Structure formats: structure tokens, C-alpha cells
Amino acid sequence: MTEPGPDIPPVSPEEAAATGTLVSRLSLRQRSGGIVVPVFTVIVAFLIGGAVVAATGHNPLTTYHDIFNGAGLNWFGHPTTNTAGTAPYNLTQTLLVTTTLILTGLAVAFAFRCGMFNIGGQGQYFVGLFVANWIGASWAGMAPLPHILIGIGAATLAGAIWAGIAGFLKAAVGAHEVISTIMLNWIAIWVGTYLFGDGGPLQNSANKALPISNDVTPSAQLPVFWGDQQLQGLHIGFFVALAALVAFWLILNRTTLGYEVRAVGFNPDAAAYGGIDVKKNLVRAMAISGAFAGLAGGLDMLGYAYRIGVSDIPVSAVGFLGIAVALLGRNTAVGTGLSALLFGALLYGTTHGLQSGQIDPQLAGNLTYIIQGLIVLFVGADVLILYVWNSRRRLRRRQQVAA
Amino acid sequence: MIETVRLDGSFWQLLKRPRTFGIAGILLGVFATFLTIPPIMARTILWPILVGIVAAAFGLWTITRGERRLGWGAVAAGVFGIALGILATRSGTTNLNTVFNAGLISGTFVFSTPLIFAGIGGMFSERSGVVNIGLEGMMLMGAFWGVYGADKTHGWVGGVAIAALAGGLMALVHAYFAIHLRADQIVGGTAVNFLALGITGYFFFQLYHGQDIPAGVASIPQVKIPWLANVHFLGTAIGRLNLMIWLSFLLVIVSYVVVFKTPLGLRIRACGEHPRAADTVGINVYAVRYGCVVLSGVLAALGGDYLSDGFGGGLFTDNMTAGRGFIALAAMIFGNWRPFGTFYAAILFGFATELGLALQVYSQSASTLFQALPYVLTLIAVAGVIGRTVPPAADGKPYVKQ
Numbered sequence: 132m133t134e135p136g137p138d139i140p141p142v143s144p145e146e147a148a149a150t151g152t153l154v155s156r157l158s159l160r161q162r163s164g165g166i167v168v169p170v171f172t173v174i175v176a177f178l179i180g181g182a183v184v185a186a187t188g189h190n191p192l193t194t195y196h197d198i199f200n201g202a203g204l205n206w207f208g209h210p211t212t213n214t215a216g217t218a219p220y221n222l223t224q225t226l227l228v229t230t231t232l233i234l235t236g237l238a239v240a241f242a243f244r245c246g247m248f249n250i251g252g253q254g255q256y257f258v259g260l261f262v263a264n265w266i267g268a269s270w271a272g273m274a275p276l277p278h279i280l281i282g283i284g285a286a287t288l289a290g291a292i293w294a295g296i297a298g299f300l301k302a303a304v305g306a307h308e309v310i311s312t313i314m315l316n317w318i319a320i321w322v323g324t325y326l327f328g329d330g331g332p333l334q335n336s337a338n339k340a341l342p343i344s345n346d347v348t349p350s351a352q353l354p355v356f357w358g359d360q361q362l363q364g365l366h367i368g369f370f371v372a373l374a375a376l377v378a379f380w381l382i383l384n385r386t387t388l389g390y391e392v393r394a395v396g397f398n399p400d401a402a403a404y405g406g407i408d409v410k411k412n413l414v415r416a417m418a419i420s421g422a423f424a425g426l427a428g429g430l431d432m433l434g435y436a437y438r439i440g441v442s443d444i445p446v447s448a449v450g451f452l453g454i455a456v457a458l459l460g461r462n463t464a465v466g467t468g469l470s471a472l473l474f475g476a477l478l479y480g481t482t483h484g485l486q487s488g489q490i491d492p493q494l495a496g497n498l499t500y501i502i503q504g505l506i507v508l509f510v511g512a513d514v515l516i517l518y519v520w521n522s523r524r525r526l527r528r529r530q531q532v533a534a
Numbered sequence: 535m536i537e538t539v540r541l542d543g544s545f546w547q548l549l550k551r552p553r554t555f556g557i558a559g560i561l562l563g564v565f566a567t568f569l570t571i572p573p574i575m576a577r578t579i580l581w582p583i584l585v586g587i588v589a590a591a592f593g594l595w596t597i598t599r600g601e602r603r604l605g606w607g608a609v610a611a612g613v614f615g616i617a618l619g620i621l622a623t624r625s626g627t628t629n630l631n632t633v634f635n636a637g638l639i640s641g642t643f644v645f646s647t648p649l650i651f652a653g654i655g656g657m658f659s660e661r662s663g664v665v666n667i668g669l670e671g672m673m674l675m676g677a678f679w680g681v682y683g684a685d686k687t688h689g690w691v692g693g694v695a696i697a698a699l700a701g702g703l704m705a706l707v708h709a710y711f712a713i714h715l716r717a718d719q720i721v722g723g724t725a726v727n728f729l730a731l732g733i734t735g736y737f738f739f740q741l742y743h744g745q746d747i748p749a750g751v752a753s754i755p756q757v758k759i760p761w762l763a764n765v766h767f768l769g770t771a772i773g774r775l776n777l778m779i780w781l782s783f784l785l786v787i788v789s790y791v792v793v794f795k796t797p798l799g800l801r802i803r804a805c806g807e808h809p810r811a812a813d814t815v816g817i818n819v820y821a822v823r824y825g826c827v828v829l830s831g832v833l834a835a836l837g838g839d840y841l842s843d844g845f846g847g848g849l850f851t852d853n854m855t856a857g858r859g860f861i862a863l864a865a866m867i868f869g870n871w872r873p874f875g876t877f878y879a880a881i882l883f884g885f886a887t888e889l890g891l892a893l894q895v896y897s898q899s900a901s902t903l904f905q906a907l908p909y910v911l912t913l914i915a916v917a918g919v920i921g922r923t924v925p926p927a928a929d930g931k932p933y934v935k936q
Contacts, residue, residue: 183736187736187737187740248718248720248721250667250720250724300913300916300917303917304917304918305918306916306917306918307916307925309667309720310863310864310867310912310916311913311916311917313667313860313863313864314864314909314910314912314913314916315909315913317857317860317861317906317909318906318909318910318913320857321902321903321905321906321909322903322906324902324905325899325902325903328898328899328902329898329899330897330898330899331899331902445853445856451724451728454721454724455728458721491739493735493739494736494739494740496735497731497732497733497735497736497739498732498736499732500728500729500731500732500735500736501728501729501732501733501736502732503728503732504725504726504727504728504729504730504731504732505725505729507721507724507725507728508707508711508717508721508722508725508726508729510721511711511717511718511721511722511725512711512715512717512722
């Protein structure tokens, strides 16, 4: 992951040199808010979630402990104890989910930095998934490296185009990106249902009775570096996701493109006055944002899913989880990585990984949604938390002045 | 004598208006297809082509007179009328009778009703200036707690009341964060959707182990119109509709009157268009917005309750609404934030869903694509291709009192 420094928003080195103390003070304040709000939010959300668990007659402490173990996080503490059989497996599964969530989170975060709300990560993820399946299941005899590269590249491009539609509509006619990305989500869902459903063009060619896709051929499958390929081991896409975090930071903070994107995000009018082509940046930022989500779909398909059934489509929520990941991570690279790990652990630890006499996985799985909802709710209301934080300091200053 | 002439003249003027021709063109285009399906069911392609061409000609004439939107609509109706008409003459009469029967009409109402309730709810919220993409979650709350209420109070009235309460509470959370804390309203709405999904799923499993809702939960009754129920076509079409369907029609009329014909409606619209001006003349912007958002939650929940306890007859499944809240949002936008616009859009989307299901006798995959129609149409509408959709000016902007 990237070093922690650079998530202070938008100060170019020249500006920092020119305005010295003021900027450093501002950024310090921003950063304190940046740490306080997410941590506070997570604590409150887990407390309320625990209260719900307790109110329905389960022990919250045992529940959270079991979820922790279900996510395989106990592996870090005791990598050689007798849980070593399940703990490393659970951890690989958590990291698989984390891989996806890093990318869908970055998708939402990138659009946010340009002042747009990309709520269509789910749809962009889906088109990436579909295209990767189509390419991965075709051309069985191809050499692995080009096959994988073409598959991943096409998935990324598909996501970029899908989001680019929304960006183009916003730039051209001012259509609100929230509405258009919601619509594009559902169009993607139904297109997928059509493609892989009964009589659809990409339906399983061997068995026409099943609404399920063909399998990705071995030549397009990503290498697994931890665990067994047959049992959904952790594939090298994990490193691609980590690289995407670095790329996200580099694009935003070290390129002209990123500077323009952030300028438009702060104040489109000022950016336009400064000579930045706002419309071009809206389309470009949306396309890059969609590319992250499309990449997530490509990695999932070629990394471990290998096939998709019609019944899998409405169940998937990783694109929507990306919203929570980005908001909790305050749209920064480091924050997104950490919150993706948190949500990946929650998602896997409450469902498939959960071995608990205390709470049923179906209850715990819904607990994840509750905690996720609370986190999004409170992060969105950072005014409240920052107000409490700042008013305390203001009070202190006033007392100093009086004294 | 003179007066009669003048009246005749103005009537003729009215007939000659381009608008009239545009609307007539659209109706003719629909009629072109209608000729080839039951009950008329002409088996030759001549009739749909002739009528369709007339419709398109009306459309072209209308375009030359400046009514472009209606004109293109008529041209499109003519072309689609011919295409669908030819398709229909090519298909077997048995299939035609399976698809186009009275069930298509009642089915349209079945799918439209939840959209109407939630869409009208969303309209109130956004007219007052609060974006509500949490409709889906509020609907889901109504769907679950409505069945729970009907089960525990042994009556559907109790179910409706508890559904309304649950939806209203969910909306109150959204309202508090959006209005008082000035949080981003889209983030808040997203949070509401997640929360509702988690809460309903959690308590569905906790209270009913995910499936064991007792059979025979009191469900919302159907309205049997005695003198209509046994009439050949109308009996199936509208003779035995659910109570909530009739209430949804009433809701549209009442909300039109409230929003556009009463002082209260003027206040609501003022808060959505220019809250500062509204505040200046003594309107309590916060109170109006709270009221409208809570109302939107109550209405969305009623739509959800219809899904589970009306149409579903006392059944709930995880994530039962399955995106209907978002279609309702689409219907509201497609209907240009107006009660009757929302209503027509909801009927259109409900018809698309029902027709998509009915078309399964022809092709499973084609009927699937039909399900995407509401979203494609809304995308086209927000793209400004067919007229402009204009949200209230202050929609989504928090208001800070001075």
C-alpha cells in the first residue's frame, strides 16, 4: 500500500511553500477530521449492531469474536495453532473479497474526487464480469498471457464505457449521474440475465437447460499463489488491486490529469475559469472510475468465479459495498484499502466463514448490511462528528482567551 | 345564429391544431397493432401497414408545424405499430390469445400499483427539496413489517398501519440526516437502502426463521364489483382488483389536487424551488420537508405492503422489492415530478413488466430484455432526447436557516 502521507487533499508543492503555516494547519485539521470520523463511525456502527444482536437474544461479544475468526483474521495472531486448517483458508477468502472491494471502492472514490457520485459501480462491475466471461470462455487454445491480458483489458474497457455513458450524458446534457448510473445498473443486470439465461447468446453450450454461462478455459485463468485453485485460492489479482491503489494515488496526486480532476471536483466554475475543460474531465473521470469497477469484474471472473449463473446476478452487492468502502476511506487510496479489508472481513466472516454456536450465518449476514448502512449513514453526516470535534476545540480556545 | 358559427369555428380551429394531429397519430399507431391482436385479430398485414402509414404521416405533418416531440412520438408509434402488427399476424392465434387477454390489463395494474405508491411518495419528497433514493428500502420495510403486523394483529388493517409506521420511521431517519445534519442526501438514501435490507433480513430470520410465516395471514382484500365481476372481459380486467389498486388511483387524484390546487401544495413546491423565499414569507421549510419525507416513506411502505400482503397474499422473501423502488424513482423522473406523469409512467412500466412476462410463450430471452425497458426509457428521458425533465430547483440542496 502507499505511504500514509499523501492523502491530504490538494496542495501543490509551490502553494505549500508559498503559504506555509496556514496550509499545514488546514491540512492538519482536515487530517484529524479524516481519522476521527471513520474511526468514530465504525465504533458507533459496531456498537449499534451489537445492541441489535443483544436485543435479539445473542451474545454480541461472542458474535463479533466468531465473525473475526470466520474472516480468518485470527491467523495473524496464531499462524501455527490448530485452527491453521481453516484460518488460512478463511483469510484467503476474505482477501479475495477485499480484492474486489478495493477496486469497486476506488471506482466510487475516483468519481467522488471529481465531484460526482458514481452509484453505478455494480453495473460497471457486471459488464466487466460478462465481457471477461465471454472472452475467457472463447479461444480455448490461446497462450495464457495474451488471453488473460485481453480478457482483463476488455473487462476494464467495458466498465469504462459503461460509466462513460453516464459521464457523457452529464457533460453533454447535464443529466444527473446518480440517475443515469442507477438506470445503467439495472440495464446491466437485465442484459446479463438475457445473455446467460434460457436461449441467451452466451448460455452454456453443453447444457441448454441451465441458465448459466460457459466456464472460463484454463488458459485464461489467473494463477493462484496461496491456496488450492480448485477451492478458490487467492489469485494474483490481489496484487493488481494493490497496484491499483498506488495507481489511484499517482494519477490523482502526481499527474496533470489528476490535478484537473481534483480541481473540477473542488469547484467546477473556478476550474473552468482556470482554463480546465470541465466537460472533458467529467467524461474522463467517470470512465476511469468505471475502469476500476470493470477491472474488478474481470479479476473476479478470471481469478476464481470462472462462470456466472443468472441466479448469481441479483445476489451480488460488491458494487454497492464499494460506496461504503469509498466513503469510509474518505476517498483516499490508503483509506480505501483499509476499509476494503474491513468490509471484506465482515462480508466473508459473517456468511460462509462463520462457525458459531451463537448466531446463525443468515442473521450475521444481515448484520453486515445493518453495520454497512449505519457506517454510510454516519460517514455522510460527518458534519455532526466534526462539529462536536471542532466545537470542543473552539470552547477550549475561548476559555484560553477569557483567562 | 352568429354564436353557433363562432363555436363551430373554434371547434374547427381546435381540430386543426398540430397537437391534435400528433395525439391522433400516436393513437392510430397503437391502433395499427391493436387491429391484429384479440379481440379483433385481423390476419392480414394490409391493415396494420395502412393504419401505421397514416399514423406516421400525421406525425410528419405535426413535426412540420413545430410540435416536434408529439410528432416524432406519432412517427415512432406508426413504425412500431406496423412492425408489431406484422409480427402478430405471423404468430399463432393460440399464442396471441394467451398473451393478449384481460389478464394483461389486471396484470398491468398489479405491477403498477407499488410503483404508483412509491413514485408519488418520492414526488412529495423531491417537490419539497429532499432527494429520496431510499424509496427501495422504505418499500422493503413496508413489505416485511406489513406482513408481520397482519400476522400479529390478525388483520390486514393492522398490517397496513404497522407497515406505514415502519416506512415512516425509516424516512424519519433519512429526514433527520438530510435536513438537520445536512448530510449528502444521496449518501443518506443509499444508507437507508442498506439498513432496510439488513433490518428486514435480520428480523425475518429472527422472527420467522426465514420462511415460517404462518399460512393464512390476513391479506389485503380484493374489491369484487358485483355487477361487473361476471362480465366476459371486464370481469377479469377490473372486476376483482385489489383494494390497494383502487386506492392508488385515488392517491394520484388527491396528490394532484394537493400539490397543484391547495395552499399546502404551493408551500411544498416553494420549499423545493426556492426555500429562502419560502422562509421569508413565513413558511417553516424544515417542517414542510420533514412532513414530505415522512409521507414519502409512508407511501413507499404502503406500496411494499401491497407487494407482500396484497398481491403476495401474506408472503415475504428476502429483498422482496428487488429494485421496484428504483423503478418507482424512474417513473417519478420519467413523469417529470408530477402526479399524473408519475402515474402514466408507472402504468407504462407496469405494462412493460406484465407484457414481458406474458411474452415468455414466444421467447424467454426476448421477454427478459423487455424487463430493462423502464430503465432504458428513463435513461433516454434524462438524456433530454424526448423533451426535458426538470427537477425542482432546490432538489437535493440542504437549507440553512439565517
